[in-house]
Amino acid sequence: MTTERQRSTDAALRERARAVIPNGMYGHQNASFLPDNFPQFFARGAGAHLWDVDGNEYIDYLCAYGPILLGYKHPTVDQAAGAVQDAGDCLNGPTDKMVELAELLVEITPWADWAWFAKNGTDATVYAASIARTATGKQTILRARGAYHGSSPTWIAGDREIPADGTIEYDYNDLGSVRAALDAAESDAAAVMVSAFRHDVGIDQELPTVEFARGLRELCDANGLVLILDDVRGGFRLDMAGSWAPLGVDPDLSAYCKAIGNGHPISALMGRDSLTEAVAATMSTGSYWFTAAPMAAAKATIETMLEIDGIAHLKRIGNQLRDGWQQAADAHGVGIRQTGPVQIPLMLFDGDDFTTRNVPRAYRFAAELAERGVYLHPVHNGFLSTALSDEDIAHTLEASDEAFAVVAADFAD
Ligand SMILES: Cc1ncc(COP(=O)(O)O)c(C=O)c1O
Structure with missing residues (x-):
């Protein structure tokens, strides 16, 4: 053939x-x-x-x-984005679509109280780390060895093999190694960053065990750390309420991108009320972060996924x-x-x-x-x-x- x-x-x-x-x-x-x-x-x-x-x-x-979730040129999504585009996409501020999308996300994500939007997954993971640092007054982020969270100095030191300053590595699905990383941080740990599942390129993928996910939650609670779920790759493909919802483990911050807008450029960070002050105190903005058409596209993508x-x-x-x-x-x-x-x-x-x-x-x-x-x-x-x-x-x-x-x-x- x-x-x-x-x-x-x-x-x-x-x-x-x-x-x-x-x-x-x-x-x-x-x-x-x-x-x-x-x-x-x-x-x-x-x-x-x-x-x-x-x-x-x-x-x-x-x-x-990853971004295409409902198929290329999905009519409902593209019509929703097109209608907004016709009225004006990039304006002096957001349109009502930003509020509508945040309301929808908060509605379908039981643990989350707010949503924040940007363009790329890296925007969301980097901002999550910054919020955790502001909230705790500490600097070190514990993250899994080999895990990709975006091409930013926050996560990689140029060469992908070298971890960035301010991060200490643990092994995915190994709570003992997380505890060791916490000790190595010498009371300076702000957050645990974890991917929805282990998906480092070229090696076998690994789903999180329930014990690992629950153990991380307990460890963060016991030590005042922020639990950040990097759901950029899994989000809206594994579960509409977040990829760890089936495990019964809720993070404090969750980063989304890829599938959220069916190819329209938008990422999101969701979080709890307890971090709202830290968000206000942590500068964030971007030239195109408020464009309305991708917000309309994301709303239509999520609604369609729920409907079908x-x-x-x-x-x-x-x-x-x-x-x-x-x-x-x-x-x-x-x-x-x-x-x-x-x-x-x-x-x-x-x-x-x-x-x-x-x-x-x-x-x-x-x-x-x-x-x-x-x-x-x-x-x-x-x-x-x-x-x-x-x-x-x-x-x-x-x-x-x-x-x-x-x-x-x-x-x-
Ligand atoms: C788990 C994860 N986090 C973050 C990112 C970075 O997202 P972006 O390329 O949109 O900045 C990716 C991209 O592949 C990813 O898979």
């Missing part, structure tokens, strides 16, 4: 980009990290499908690295995909590991090793899928959208069966 794919427009754009943009592309969306047949430039998206600049179509399992029970749909198709991949891999004798929530799928291949960047099976599998019209990142977790249909999944599994056959043949012992 492979089709001959044109790449000439993409190649020409890469060439032009190299002349005027450092390395032709910035960030981890740089296609040079992907198999050779992956496009860098895209032309359009509709529902669960994406077209590159050469007109090649893909069923999409990356969703713009989007989480249930994501879990249903996520399980179909996971079961189908496992069956196909087993049938071809290919060893794989699928970890983390099914809505945010990750498949890694036995025999590959991301720590040495030696992942030929994952690259081969993703390349074979791309040739068959399926876009799946080889090592970064994927993201599902509610636009994925049973037909899309069936096509994907058919393509995957052929791709596993190629991997089995290429990497036979």
Whole structure:
């Protein structure tokens, strides 16, 4: 089922980009990290499908690295944003949409009393750390080893392997290591920062244990620390009330971005009344943080997700995909590991090793899928959208069966 794919427009754009943009592309969306047949430039998206600049179509399992939750160009969301855009998006201050969105978020998040908005996940995680520092008068943030919270000096010291000043690392799902990090902070700990689940790139994902989540809550309460949940990646895909709601553990601050506005640029921080004074005392603003259209889009995204029970749909198709991949891999004798929530799928291949960047099976599998019209990142977790249909999944599994056959043949012992 492979089709001959044109790449000439993409190649020409890469060439032009190299002349005027450092390395032709910035960030981890740089296609040079992907198999050779992956496009860098895209032309359009509709529902669960994406077209590159050469007109090649893909069923999409990356969703713009997370933001697309209801599918590309979702009519309800885009109409809500468009209507506001027509009236005026960037004004001297916010519109009523900011209040409406905050009211909706507070309504669906039982523990939270307020919401605050910005543009990127990093804005929200950095501001969360600043609020915790203001509230406690202390500086050190305890955070999990290898966890990504944004590209800011608050979290990374240039080189991703070096933790930033003012942070001490613990190991995810290991309360003992959190206690050790607390001791190492020598009474200067302001907060524990924790991701909704462990999703460091290239390694098996790990869900939090209930004991770990509850233990963090208790440790924060006992020591006067702020518990910050980084829900940028999981938020609105795992649970509409926050990704730790099913665990029964409430944070003090929760950072959202990615899926909240179905591709419209907005992030949010939610928090408790006890931190309201610290918010007032901690400066925050941004040129575009008050634009109204993304707020209307976020409100429409959340309302639509609630209306269609989007989480249930994501879990249903996520399980179909996971079961189908496992069956196909087993049938071809290919060893794989699928970890983390099914809505945010990750498949890694036995025999590959991301720590040495030696992942030929994952690259081969993703390349074979791309040739068959399926876009799946080889090592970064994927993201599902509610636009994925049973037909899309069936096509994907058919393509995957052929791709596993190629991997089995290429990497036979
Ligand atoms: C868990 C987590 N936190 C924070 C961020 C940073 O978000 P942004 O890239 O929108 O600044 C990301 C981005 O991938 C993320 O996955």
